Amino acid sequence: MTRADLAGLSEISSEAELRELIGEPTAHAANKTRDRLHALDRQWLARSPFCLIATSDDRGRCDVSPKGDPAGFTHVLDDTTLVIPDRPGNRRLDGFANVLTNPHVGLNYVIPGRGDTLRVNGRARLLRDAPFFDDLVVKGNRPRLALLVEIEEVFYHCAKAFLRSRLWEPESWEPDALPSRARIVKGVEAQDLPLDALEEHYGPRYAERLYG
Known part of the structure; x- marks a missing residue:
């Protein structure tokens, strides 16, 4: 495709157009969000070794950063507060820098072999230390930084994307x-x-x- 081909695109420019094309969600899908963790969510977090963190800066430029550690790496302070430790990396700090100007974050927690995921949306803060940092040590590494997330929405996402992509089917790798x-x-x-x-x-x- 060349830039000239873009002239023939049919673009959607309003939510009304989007809804006309795709339709409305089912009542179950529309109403499944919660504002605090359920006991099942805590079980999920205790088993998840990986999540994706979506952020954007104050101009709307986005970043998605993977975070992984032994299962249960996310520290649950209470039913509305999570803490994600940082580990040694490339020190770009794209997502963390975004949080300083726009605290809104989206988290997607994955369990290997499962198609469904746990999504959490909320407001984040950066911590350089706290008493619970001692609970975040892995292989002698005490984090110098952690992301504290105050939960605004939590819900489960269905498995269709993982099934379509055959993500957990080794024969497709x-x-x-x-x-x-x-x-x-x-x-x-x-x-x-x-x-x-x-x-x-x-x-x-x-x-x-x-x-x-």
């Missing part, structure tokens, strides 16, 4: 269909670095430095 992480870095991020050094960095020992 093709991890070697693309270049390795080292070759991608060499191609688009660090052309000046030798490939053998990158392959060493992203090799088996990479997993040994997750909390270092």
